[in-house]
Amino acid sequence: MTTGQIFLILLAMVLFSTIYLTTYNSLFDQADLAYKGMYLLNGQKILDKYFQEIEANILGEILAFGAIQSTYNGRSDLLTVSGIVYHLNITTTPCTINGVDTVTVTPEFIRLDMSMWAIPPDGDTLWIGMPQFPISKVFVDLDY
Amino acid sequence: MITLLESIAATIIGGIFILTMITSIINIQAVGVNTNQQIMLVEISEDVVSVIESYLSLVGAGVADSAAIITTRDTLFSYSYADSVGGSPHIINMTQENISGAKQLSVYEDGNVTPILGPFELSDFGIQFTYYDVNDNANPADSLVRYVQMIMEFEYDTFRDDIDKRFIRHRIQIWKYFKNLYL
Numbered sequence: 432m433t434t435g436q437i438f439l440i441l442l443a444m445v446l447f448s449t450i451y452l453t454t455y456n457s458l459f460d461q462a463d464l465a466y467k468g469m470y471l472l473n474g475q476k477i478l479d480k481y482f483q484e485i486e487a488n489i490l491g492e493i494l495a496f497g498a499i500q501s502t503y504n505g506r507s508d509l510l511t512v513s514g515i516v517y518h519l520n521i522t523t524t525p526c527t528i529n530g531v532d533t534v535t536v537t538p539e540f541i542r543l544d545m546s547m548w549a550i551p552p553d554g555d556t557l558w559i560g561m562p563q564f565p566i567s568k569v570f571v572d573l574d575y
Numbered sequence: 576m577i578t579l580l581e582s583i584a585a586t587i588i589g590g591i592f593i594l595t596m597i598t599s600i601i602n603i604q605a606v607g608v609n610t611n612q613q614i615m616l617v618e619i620s621e622d623v624v625s626v627i628e629s630y631l632s633l634v635g636a637g638v639a640d641s642a643a644i645i646t647t648r649d650t651l652f653s654y655s656y657a658d659s660v661g662g663s664p665h666i667i668n669m670t671q672e673n674i675s676g677a678k679q680l681s682v683y684e685d686g687n688v689t690p691i692l693g694p695f696e697l698s699d700f701g702i703q704f705t706y707y708d709v710n711d712n713a714n715p716a717d718s719l720v721r722y723v724q725m726i727m728e729f730e731y732d733t734f735r736d737d738i739d740k741r742f743i744r745h746r747i748q749i750w751k752y753f754k755n756l757y758l
Binding site for chain 1: 599603606607609610613614617621709721722745746747748749750751752753754757758
């Protein structure tokens with residue numbers, strides 16, 4: 432076997448390895464996306480729980496509309512679902528018909544911003560609503 | 576002699592190469608099928624949960640609070656609702672069943688033997704209801720229940736049936752507040 436033939440074989444092995452690794456890499460990327468979808472879905476259910484809780488408590492007059500801010504602003508909770516710990520942060524922003532109004536003492540609307548993060552088994556932090564881009568819902572004062 | 580040895584070596588290397596390729600193709604197919612099934616399972620379970628949630632939204636609608644919740648067990652939730660205030664109440668049973676050794680989720684209405692929803696295949700975990708009162712205390716008396724936590728685990732078979740057999744599972748946890756009972 433000549434030196435040229437050896438180099439050709441080595442080149443073929445390198446090229447084949449590249450295809451091999453690329454194919455596996457894309458497959459694992461797909462699997463990663465599938466699993467992240469699961470964790471995102473569970474995170475959204477947790478956020479939905481808090482939105483439901485507030486709606487129900489307001490409907491039942493267990494929580495006064497004005498008390499949403501004192502109860503939920505700055506609140507942090509931990510919830511474990513399927514062995515994954517979800518870290519939840521809530522902030523509230525008083526609003527009037529003209530938009531955000533932090534001065535008014537009687538806001539007609541309160542915007543609730545939620546962000547959450549978790550660390551799935553792959554070790555990467557997964558955000559479900561980020562502090563800069565939270566998942567929000569606006570609650571209106573029923574007496575408004 | 577050297578040519579013969581080179582031919583044997585080339586045959587061995589070529590054989591290993593072909594075997595590696597075949598193994599790779601099988602692995603790639605297995606991973607691809609499992610990933611697809613995982614994605615489908617997430618989509619299907621989300622669809623199922625959406626329908627289940629719409630039924631749970633009816634808890635206590637049009638009936639007295641005292642008659643809204645009928646049975647609260649780990650694997651059975653029974654409640655009533657009416658199509659209109661004061662109308663004829665319907666009774667819904669959400670239950671885990673064991674059919675042919677497999678756990679399934681079915682929803683029955685008014686005692687009919689044919690489910691209006693399901694049966695949906697579940698894993699060995701099945702479903703688990705946990706009930707809460709207005710102060711977040713678990714498992715209160717039926718009349719004090721105001722929301723439920725429902726955990727379900729769906730399952731798919733896997734690509735390989737011989738070695739490294741792992742079922743594809745998706746556990747989903749939801750909470751549903753019974754707003755009709757808060758009014």
